[in-house]
Amino acid sequence: MPFSTDGYRWTPEEGLKTGVPTDAVIVPQSLNIDADTVYDAIVVGAGYAGLRATRDLSLQGHKVLILEGRDRIGGRTCSVKADGYVYEAGGTWVHRNQALVWSEIVRYGFENRLKDSQEFYEGSRCPTAIRNDAVHEVPWTDQTSATGFAKFCNIDGQMGNSVFGLHQPADWLRHEDFIKWDSMSCQDRLDQIKEDLSAEEIEGIIHLLLALSKGPLTRPSYGEVLRWVALSGGNLASMGEHTARWKLADGQTALALAMFDDALKTGNLAYSFSSNVSSVTTEGHITTVTTTAGQSFKTSSVVVAAPLNCLADIQFSPALDQTKAEAIAQGHTNHAYKVCVEAKGKQWRNWMGNAYPHKGVPFLNGDGINPSGNSYLISTPGNYIDPQNEMDKLLEGLQYLHPELEVLRIFGMDYHSHPLSKGGWAVHGPGYVTKYLESLQAPAGNVYFASADWADVWRGFIDGALESGAKAAWSAHKQLRNASS
Amino acid sequence: MPFSTDGYRWTPEEGLKTGVPTDAVIVPQSLNIDADTVYDAIVVGAGYAGLRATRDLSLQGHKVLILEGRDRIGGRTCSVKADGYVYEAGGTWVHRNQALVWSEIVRYGFENRLKDSQEFYEGSRCPTAIRNDAVHEVPWTDQTSATGFAKFCNIDGQMGNSVFGLHQPADWLRHEDFIKWDSMSCQDRLDQIKEDLSAEEIEGIIHLLLALSKGPLTRPSYGEVLRWVALSGGNLASMGEHTARWKLADGQTALALAMFDDALKTGNLAYSFSSNVSSVTTEGHITTVTTTAGQSFKTSSVVVAAPLNCLADIQFSPALDQTKAEAIAQGHTNHAYKVCVEAKGKQWRNWMGNAYPHKGVPFLNGDGINPSGNSYLISTPGNYIDPQNEMDKLLEGLQYLHPELEVLRIFGMDYHSHPLSKGGWAVHGPGYVTKYLESLQAPAGNVYFASADWADVWRGFIDGALESGAKAAWSAHKQLRNASS
Numbered sequence: 001m002p003f004s005t006d007g008y009r010w011t012p013e014e015g016l017k018t019g020v021p022t023d024a025v026i027v028p029q030s031l032n033i034d035a036d037t038v039y040d041a042i043v044v045g046a047g048y049a050g051l052r053a054t055r056d057l058s059l060q061g062h063k064v065l066i067l068e069g070r071d072r073i074g075g076r077t078c079s080v081k082a083d084g085y086v087y088e089a090g091g092t093w094v095h096r097n098q099a100l101v102w103s104e105i106v107r108y109g110f111e112n113r114l115k116d117s118q119e120f121y122e123g124s125r126c127p128t129a130i131r132n133d134a135v136h137e138v139p140w141t142d143q144t145s146a147t148g149f150a151k152f153c154n155i156d157g158q159m160g161n162s163v164f165g166l167h168q169p170a171d172w173l174r175h176e177d178f179i180k181w182d183s184m185s186c187q188d189r190l191d192q193i194k195e196d197l198s199a200e201e202i203e204g205i206i207h208l209l210l211a212l213s214k215g216p217l218t219r220p221s222y223g224e225v226l227r228w229v230a231l232s233g234g235n236l237a238s239m240g241e242h243t244a245r246w247k248l249a250d251g252q253t254a255l256a257l258a259m260f261d262d263a264l265k266t267g268n269l270a271y272s273f274s275s276n277v278s279s280v281t282t283e284g285h286i287t288t289v290t291t292t293a294g295q296s297f298k299t300s301s302v303v304v305a306a307p308l309n310c311l312a313d314i315q316f317s318p319a320l321d322q323t324k325a326e327a328i329a330q331g332h333t334n335h336a337y338k339v340c341v342e343a344k345g346k347q348w349r350n351w352m353g354n355a356y357p358h359k360g361v362p363f364l365n366g367d368g369i370n371p372s373g374n375s376y377l378i379s380t381p382g383n384y385i386d387p388q389n390e391m392d393k394l395l396e397g398l399q400y401l402h403p404e405l406e407v408l409r410i411f412g413m414d415y416h417s418h419p420l421s422k423g424g425w426a427v428h429g430p431g432y433v434t435k436y437l438e439s440l441q442a443p444a445g446n447v448y449f450a451s452a453d454w455a456d457v458w459r460g461f462i463d464g465a466l467e468s469g470a471k472a473a474w475s476a477h478k479q480l481r482n483a484s485s
Numbered sequence: 486m487p488f489s490t491d492g493y494r495w496t497p498e499e500g501l502k503t504g505v506p507t508d509a510v511i512v513p514q515s516l517n518i519d520a521d522t523v524y525d526a527i528v529v530g531a532g533y534a535g536l537r538a539t540r541d542l543s544l545q546g547h548k549v550l551i552l553e554g555r556d557r558i559g560g561r562t563c564s565v566k567a568d569g570y571v572y573e574a575g576g577t578w579v580h581r582n583q584a585l586v587w588s589e590i591v592r593y594g595f596e597n598r599l600k601d602s603q604e605f606y607e608g609s610r611c612p613t614a615i616r617n618d619a620v621h622e623v624p625w626t627d628q629t630s631a632t633g634f635a636k637f638c639n640i641d642g643q644m645g646n647s648v649f650g651l652h653q654p655a656d657w658l659r660h661e662d663f664i665k666w667d668s669m670s671c672q673d674r675l676d677q678i679k680e681d682l683s684a685e686e687i688e689g690i691i692h693l694l695l696a697l698s699k700g701p702l703t704r705p706s707y708g709e710v711l712r713w714v715a716l717s718g719g720n721l722a723s724m725g726e727h728t729a730r731w732k733l734a735d736g737q738t739a740l741a742l743a744m745f746d747d748a749l750k751t752g753n754l755a756y757s758f759s760s761n762v763s764s765v766t767t768e769g770h771i772t773t774v775t776t777t778a779g780q781s782f783k784t785s786s787v788v789v790a791a792p793l794n795c796l797a798d799i800q801f802s803p804a805l806d807q808t809k810a811e812a813i814a815q816g817h818t819n820h821a822y823k824v825c826v827e828a829k830g831k832q833w834r835n836w837m838g839n840a841y842p843h844k845g846v847p848f849l850n851g852d853g854i855n856p857s858g859n860s861y862l863i864s865t866p867g868n869y870i871d872p873q874n875e876m877d878k879l880l881e882g883l884q885y886l887h888p889e890l891e892v893l894r895i896f897g898m899d900y901h902s903h904p905l906s907k908g909g910w911a912v913h914g915p916g917y918v919t920k921y922l923e924s925l926q927a928p929a930g931n932v933y934f935a936s937a938d939w940a941d942v943w944r945g946f947i948d949g950a951l952e953s954g955a956k957a958a959w960s961a962h963k964q965l966r967n968a969s970s
Contacts, residue, residue, distance in 0.1 A: 056592075059544040061751065096652060096942065100591065102584035107541075107955050111941065112655040167581060167731045170597040233718070246652045265966065266546065456596065457581065470592050481750065 001081055002027055004072045006418070007089055008388045009080075010410040016391050020080045020089060020411050024072035024253040025273075026260070032270035039065045039270070039299040040480050042289045044277045044314070047075020048462050049450040050305030051259045052100075052469030053476070057303075058268040060477050065297055066269070067289060069276035069420045073260050076307070076421055076452075077462065079251025080340065080411045085370040086251040087340035088378070089413040091425065091462050093117065095242045097231075098463035100470065101255075105248070108258040113249045117367045118240070146236045148201025149208055151193055153229045155181065164230035169456035172227070173437060182223030182434045186213070189222040207354055208236075210362050213427040214382030219333040221430045224459070231458065243461075247367075252462070276420065279315040280304065282445055285483070300483065301446045301476040305469060308332050308440070308453035309422035320444055327436035332453060334460075335383035335416040336424025340376065341398065344406040348375035353401035360385045360397025364405075374408060380424065388414045425460040426453035433459075441468075446479060448472035486566055487512055489557045491903070492574055493873045494565075495895040501876050505565045505574060505896050509557035509738040511745070517755035524550045524755070524784040525965050527774045529762045529799070532560020533947050534935040535790030536744045537585075537954030538961070542788075543753040545962050550782055551754070552774060554761035554905045558745050561792070561906055561937075562947065564736025565825065565896045570855040571736040572825035573863070574898040576910065576947050578602065580727045582716075583948035585955065586740075590733070593743040598734045602852045603725070631721040633686025634693055636678055638714045640666065649715035654941035657712070658922060667708030667919045671698070674707040692839055693721075695847050698912040699867030704818040706915045709944070716943065728946075732852075737947070761905065764800040765789065767930055770968070785968065786931045786961040790954060793817050793925070793938035794907035805929055812921035817938060819945075820868035820901040821909025825861065826883065829891040833860035838886035845870045845882025849890075859893060865909065873899050910945040911938035918944075926953075931964060933957035 002025035010016045040062035043050045050066065051073060058064045072078065077090035094114075096102045105111050156162040156177065163175045172178050184192075186209050194202060206217065212228070213220040229235075232242035248255055263269045278292045280302055290296045306314065309331040319325070341364065349366045361381055368376040379398075381387060387394040387410075398407055415421040440454035450472035455464025487510035495501045525547035528535045535551065536558060543549045557563065562575035579599075581587045590596050641647040641662065648660045657663050669677075671694050679687060691702065697713070698705040714720075717727035733740055748754045763777045765787055775781045791799065794816040804810070826849065834851045846866055853861040864883075866872060872879040872895075883892055900906040925939035935957035940949025 096584055097582040099581055099584040099587035103588035103955070106585065106952055107959055109956070109959065112653045114652050116652070165726070167599050167601070168597045241650070467591055470588070471594070474592055474594065 004070070004078070006070055006072060006078065007080075007411065007413040010391060010412075011408065016388070020078070020413075021082055022072060022078055022080050022089075022253060023257060024074045024078050026071070026073060026271070029071060029274055030272040033065065033272045033297070034270070035296060035298075037063070037270075037298070038286060039063050039297065041065070041301045041303060041476050042067060042287070042297055042299040043303045043305055044280070044289065045075065045305035046070075046073040046260070046271075046273070047305060047307075047451075048077065048256065048465035049452060049469035049472070050075070050303065051256055051263075052466045053303040053305055053448075053450055053473040054269065055259045055263045056470060056473035057476060058263040058266040061266075061268065062477065062480055063268050064263070064270070065299065066271040067275045067277050067291060067297070068271070068273045071274045074253055074256045075465075076415055076424065077252040077256065078413055079253035081251070082409075082411070083371055085376070086249070087376060087411045088247060088252060089338050089340055089411050090415070091252060092247045092378075093244050094246055094248065094462065097242060098458050098461060100458075100466035101461075101463040104255060104259065104466060108255060110248055110250065110255060110258075114246050115249045115368065116245060117247055118245050144198065144200040145204035145208065148197055148204045149236045151196055151201070152189060152205050153226060153234070155189070155226070159234035160226035160230035161234060164227055173434065178223050179434050181226055182221050183431050184222040185218045185430045186220050186222050186225055187217035188430070190217060207363070210382070211380070214334050214336045214380065214424060215427075219429055220427045221432060224428050224433065227459070277306075277314055279317065280447060281317040282447065285446070287446060301448065301479055303448045303450050303469075303472045303476055305450040305472070307421050307423065307451060308426060310420060313419070316444065316447070318444075321439070323436065323439040324442070324444070327432075327440050330429070330432065330436075332423055332426040332432070333429050334424040334427035336380045337382075337385075337387050337416055338413045338424075339379045339381060339387055339394065340411040341379065341407055342370060342409040343375045343377055344408055346373060346375060348377055348405065351375075351377075351402075355397070355401055360393050361401060364398065364401050383416050386414070386417055387412050388417070426451075427460065441471075443475060446476075448475050489555070489563070491555055491557060491563065492565075492896065492898040495876060495897075496893065501873070505563070505898075506567055507557060507563055507565050507574075507738060508742060509559045509563050511556070511558060511756070511758050514556060514759055515757040518550065518757045518782070519755070520781060520783075522548070522755075522783070523771060524548050524782065526550075526786045526788060526961050527552060527772070527782055527784040528788045528790055529765070529774065530560065530790035531555075531558040531745070531756075531758070532790060532792075532936075533562065533741065533950035534937060534954035534957070535560070535788065536741055536748075537951045538788040538790055538933075538935055538958040539754065540744045540748045541955060541958035542962060543748040543751045545958075546751075547753060547962065547965055549748070549754050550784065551756040552760045552762050552776060552782070553756070553758045556759045559738055559741045560950075561900055561909065562737040562741065563898055564738035566736065567894075567896070568856055570861070571734070572861060572896045573732060573737060574823050574825055574896050575900070576737060577732050577863075578729050579731055579733065579947065582727060583943050583946060585943075585951035586946075586948040589740060589744065589951060593740060595733055595735065595740060599731050600734045600853065601730060602732055603730050629683065629685040630689035630693065633682055633689045634721045636681055636686070637674060637690050638711060638719070640674070640711070644719035645711035645715035646719060649712055658919065663708050664919050666711055667706050668916050669707040670703045670915045671705050671707050671710055672702035673915075675702060692848070695867070696865070699819050699821045699865065699909060700912075704914055705912045706917060709913050709918065712944070762791075762799055764802065765932060766802040767932065770931070772931060786933065786964055788933045788935050788954070788957045788961060790935040790957070792906050792908065792936060793911060795905060798904070801929065801932070803929075806924070808921065808924040809927070809929070812917075812925050815914070815917065815921075817908055817911040817917075818914050819909040819912035821865045822867075822870075822872050822901055823898045823909075824864045824866060824872055824879065825896040826864065826892055827855060827894040828860045828862055829893055831858060831860060833862055833890065836860075836862075836887075840882070840886055845878050846886060849883065849886050868901050871899070871902055872897050873902070911936075912945065926956075928960060931961075933960050
């Protein structure tokens with residue numbers, strides 16, 4: 001099993017070490033790269049958006065070069081494998097109503113290789129809503145979370161469906177109600193309805209929104225949260241079903257590798273990992289893409305499949321238009337880390353703990369049992385804590401959730417503090433997508449932009465990355481085809 | 486605009502004529518066919534299953550030959566175009582929760598080119614449930630349809646979701662509850678609960694099931710109807726949203742053509758339309774596919790993408806295994822035709838008429854307004870009437886629905902009576918999928934089978950055709966790749 005230099009692992013015996021074991025590391029790190037070739041397309045980034053663009057373009061017969069700053073594929077997804085067990089140190093869940101990712105799952109034959117994060121264990125089922133097993137200052141129940149969240153979402157009597165029930169994504173952005181909802185923060189919405197909420201319902205809403213967005217409720221757009229809810233079926237239970245239940249038994253990295261291998265086997269793919277792009281310079285029909293190490297490559301088209309919060313680190317020439325530059329400067333607001341915990345014993349499988357952010361670790365969810373008979377639990381702390389640099393604080397936070405929790409091992413990825421992600425899944429601030437989404441999606445000449453962070457439908461999800469990658473690839477393909485005909 | 490010899494058109498002035506204007510006709514009818522070439526894959530059938538297999542395989546660099554019996558692509562979908570307006574003379578609706586078709590829509594840039602079959606018109610909205618505007622012996626309202634249908638579906642307190650909420654399609658087939666539900670006909674289920682239903686609710690259920698299945702309630706499997714409902718969100722309104730609301734503004738043929746053109750532009754595609762396959766004979770590693778006209782072609786793999794009810798017309802050597810042969814002999818039970826009606830005036834846009842099957846035309850739904858300001862309505866009569874051969878009966882049936890309906894034009898496709906479909910979308914009988922689905926999906930050596938009729942998830946839908954085609958292509962691709970490595 002190769003080791004990525006990304007992320008970290010921790011055990012009581014060995015303490016903190018850099019890197020995790022994962023199949024996502026590509027060996028050798030570069031293949032067929034040539035500074036004299038004019039590639040048909042250079043894809044910057046090998047997360048799902050970049051992999052989809054790469055796969056589609058190389059299958060179309062175009063010569064593609066991937067440049068990826070990390071030593072691995074997958075971007076904000078990464079399956080750690082240890083003792084034959086998968087720890088998802090990044091994006092995890094899929095659903096058949098997420099069209100783009102489900103299509104890849106079907107294409108590569110994973111549709112009967114799923115695991116249920118909420119499966120039965122010794123007869124008891126983990127509810128999709130928050131449970132009251134942890135240390136709280138104010139207790140609440142599943143039911144109050146659900147009723148409170150329903151009130152929070154039901155601004156139009158249809159849980160947002162008066163907008164998101166319309167099938168054309170372009171209709172959402174233009175809809176006067178969405179523009180209004182998007183202009184509000186989640187705090188604005190909470191303030192609007194708090195008289196109708198019990199103290200427990202308010203606690204429930206705050207915790208759910210923290211889990212979704214990783215920061216104070218003033219940060220996330222209310223319209224964006226409504227979009228998630230509406231796409232997920234309009235209630236808390238269906239949201240759990242759509243966004244936190246079904247995972248790949250073989251791990252996200254297996255799916256990402258299937259796409260990478262598919263591209264590789266065309267013979268049209270060159271790649272260089274651990275190659276971070278610093279500039280994209282277009283002169284006439286040729287674009288030069290240069291890495292921080294000073295290597296330069298030429299191409300007829302570029303797909304920039306880097307996270308929103310990293311685009312400012314790439315110098316574009318000609319400069320990007322002002323709206324796009326503003327959008328990039330502002331970025332998104334999700335400062336998530338991902339932490340995978342192995343805790344002694346099976347008893348944590350269906351346990352869910354929650355604590356307020358000032359306690360360090362806002363939540364911890366049981367997600368499986370590993371072959372050693374220990375529980376696998378996950379957490380996504382926001383930037384209240386930086387696990388890799390504050391391991392003591394992380395361990396203290398975990399212990400605070402339940403004093404009997406015996407942590408045997410931790411794997412983690414530092415998405416927020418990592419220079420190649422600078423954040424978790426995109427959570428946009430009030431007014432952001434209304435103002436910037438179309439601009440982020442627009443190409444700049446022969447430079448196309450692909451990321452879950454500005455996808456149309458499942459924005460912020462693996463599905464959105466694939467959607468955006470598919471569109472960028474098709475646009476680049478049409479340009480290349482037209483140029484050659 | 487080319488004319489297909491498929492289907493028919495009718496006007497009061499010119500009467501009945503064979504053929505319809507559609508872009509689905511491929512000109513020239515054959516390209517690059519060569520009896521001496523050993524193709525990598527021959528795809529039998531150019532409906533969506535065949536097109537997906539063709540697209541994927543040709544993009545993978547395999548030499549593909551399509552043999553299609555009709556003069557057009559699309560199979561049981563076909564967009565008729567007249568005076569700039571699209572009449573969908575076949576499968577029509579899509580939804581973003583239908584993963585495979587939504588992915589194609591996104592890939593080819595149609596996601597903001599949708600039309601709403603239930604859109605507002607002069608302030609009134611066509612409800613998703615049956616309306617009471619037509620000639621009925623027993624009246625009912627939307628609400629009774631919805632309540633009756635809810636009782637009909639709610640066998641497990643979760644609208645079937647105790648089975649279909651499980652994400653792995655393989656889990657459905659093995660689930661003891663599904664086996665029980667699939668063993669029942671819809672009539673069995675109705676008999677089970679009829680004491681709890683009002684007469685109006687029973688009428689509503691019968692009409693809905695007739696619209697879904699085109700025949701007496703003894704024919705369709707109850708488990709199969711439950712699958713539709715559960716996938717569609719578990720109630721009548723969401724079922725209308727998922728299966729009868731969103732259509733492509735450019736027509737299904739535009740999407741099918743995008744896939745066909747994508748394959749064609751690889752340079753790997755040969756095709757012969759109006760070439761009906763009569764036999765598939767494998768000897769060693771080579772399969773010979775022969776048409777009814779006596780042309781033979783050689784290949785390393787075959788994707789048979791023909792409808793279930795037509796498989797008996799292809800002679801396979803070696804013979805298919807007994808279970809598959811039994812499944813083919815039994816076939817599916819949906820005897821649908823598709824009729825598109827232009828009626829004078831806008832007033833029928835949101836109108837829905839229903840009559841019992843013995844009146845000839847069980848329903849007629851307004852679906853749009855054409856550029857001449859007339860209403861576009863659709864119907865899918867079952868085999869109570871054969872429109873092309875019984876035009877008087879069809880016109881009489883339409884008139885019976887509403888005496889003021891002035892029919893200006895009809896376009897139709899005779900899916901039930903056509904030798905290359907022999908039915909509409911698949912509606913399987915009691916016990917059928919439990920017994921035969923896995924066998925229908927299994928390859929026979931290097932011969933793969935692809936059709937919506939035996940898809941896993943959206944069986945009977947365009948999405949299912951694409952799912953099945955994707956899987957067959959991937960299987961054939963792996964075989965071809967392994968053979969060449």
